[in-house]
Amino acid sequence: MNRKKTKKVKVGNIYIGGDAPISVQSMNNTDTRDVASTIKQIKDLEDVGCDITRCAVPDMEAAEALKEIIKNVKIPVVADIHFDYKLALKSIESGVAALRINPGNIGSIDKVKTVAEAAKGRGIPIRVGVNSGSLEKDLLNKYGKVCPEALVESALKHINILESVNFDDIVISLKSSNVMQMIESYRIISSKVNYPLHIGVTESGTIWRGTIKSSVGLGALLAEGIGDTIRVSLTGDPIEEIRVGKEILKALGYKKEGIEFISCPTCGRTNIDLIKLANEVEEKLSSYNKNIKIAIMGCAVNGPGEAREADIGIAGGNGEGLIFKKGKILRKVKEKDLIEELINEINNM
Template sequence: MKRKITKKIRIGNIYIGGDAPISIQSMTNTDTRDIKSTINQIKELEEAGCEIIRCAVPDMEACEALKDIIKNINIPLVSDIHFDYRLALKSIDNGISKLRINPGNIGDKQRIEMVVKKAKERNIPIRIGVNSGSLEKRLLVKYGKVCPEALVESALGHVKILEEFDFDNIALSIKSSNVIEMIESYRLISQKTNYPLHLGVTEAGTHWRGTIKSSVGIGTLLSEGIGDTIRVSLTGNPVEEIRVAKEILKSLGLLKGGIEFISCPTCGRTEIDIIKIANEVEKRIENLNKNIKIAVMGCVVNGPGEARDADIGIAGGNGEGLIFKKGEIIKKVKEDQLIYELIKEIEKM
């Protein structure tokens, strides 16, 4: 897939756009004013592979908390602000790496100019985030409904406001909870601007539904070369967002390294509890820092052959199983020892 080359911008120690790799973002769901809880969650997200983190900043107390939070984390922090320009100014003073704010929603031109001037002085990019649930009334009247054309017009309208102040350190997102609408909106905006694009399906849902919708929406666009940074939105622990995002990138070959895990769907030939074994193996390898492909297959007849490209794997038989490397069988073990022996072999690699 050929990726569209967009404008490259810096967010703290991370670049997005241009030739920079696709980065993974998330957003805390702690109360930002609870400094300890927010730091702990961000550290957990860092460990999982999050590269850029966003925090809601609803008031000045949350804004002040950013100072201590930033001192204790290792990834760039984005301040998410609605309506109040003063929070944007203070967030920049307190050390953020990026602003998420729509300039058309923070007041008159003088207030916008104040924010833009300070962002320019500190080299702080601004992400314009348009959402299908908060489209301007004039555009709803013009188009009669939320649609890709309306969302793109909204985004470009906000862009124009910033460009009037000679500001182009910009990223864009055009999110919708409707996957098709989201895909069409990003396709359209990618034809009209060269700013880097932050991909996501907003309000995607719980872990199960949200994973599917995000994978379809984000994956489709990335496969077309559209997108520079991604955020999977799930109702739940944001660490799960990182796990899903990494798998989306791995499945498209956009993220190298780490463990790749495959398992067969089972069939009538399966003679051991491969579902239980696969779930347990996946759990046991979750935090292993190795660049290998692991397979859990249910059939000794086809398993080693079907997973020949796996670095290591198991194939189940009747109360026993085979452990193989690159399709070559290395040992036969009892079913109750399969997981133990597999993990032991993996740790030796």
């Protein structure tokens, strides 16, 4: 799968664009002014493989709090700024790895230049983030509605402002809760600029619905080679955003590390509680980082054969099951011992 070649941008110790791997981002839902809880949440995100996180900066107290937060975490922290350029400057002083700010929203060109110069001096990129819910009135009047063309024009306007003050360390996002609108917006902007793209379906919903919408939107773009960093926006624990994001990348082959699970959907031949078995295996191995494919199959008739590409797997029977590797049966074990035997085999691999 060939990704479109984009400009390479450095965010802390992570690169976005160019030949860099696609990174997975989230945003803290803690109050940034609550330093302890924000640090804890970022550490939890680090534990599940988050590459970059973003913190809301509603006021100067939050901007100042970032200094202590950044000292105590490993992954890059991005400051999310709206309107007040002074908050951007303070966040830069606090050591953020990037800014999310739209230059057209912070006032005069002098203010934009001040922020751009401060960011450039620290090697800090700026993400221009256009959202369908906050499109400028003049563009709404021009197009009569929110549409991909309007979102792209808005982004280009903000980009032009930054370029006019000699700043081009830019990342772009065009977010919409409408999946098809989001897909088309990124297709258009991808054909017009070579800045790296932060892709996502904004306000996608609860964990169940949001996972589906995000998988469709992100999957379609990534399959076309569009996208350099992703965020799955879910109404829930940010940790779930990372889990879903990593699985999307695994499904498309963009991310190899960690376990890939496959399991059959069950049928009339299934004589074992496969649903319970699959969930237990997935839960017990959730923290494993081995790069292997595990199959949980419902019957011994087709299981080992259908899952021969799996590195290891189990196939259920009536009160018993098979342990197999690469389609070859190793041994038969009792149902109650299947998970323990499987984990022992994995540990010995």
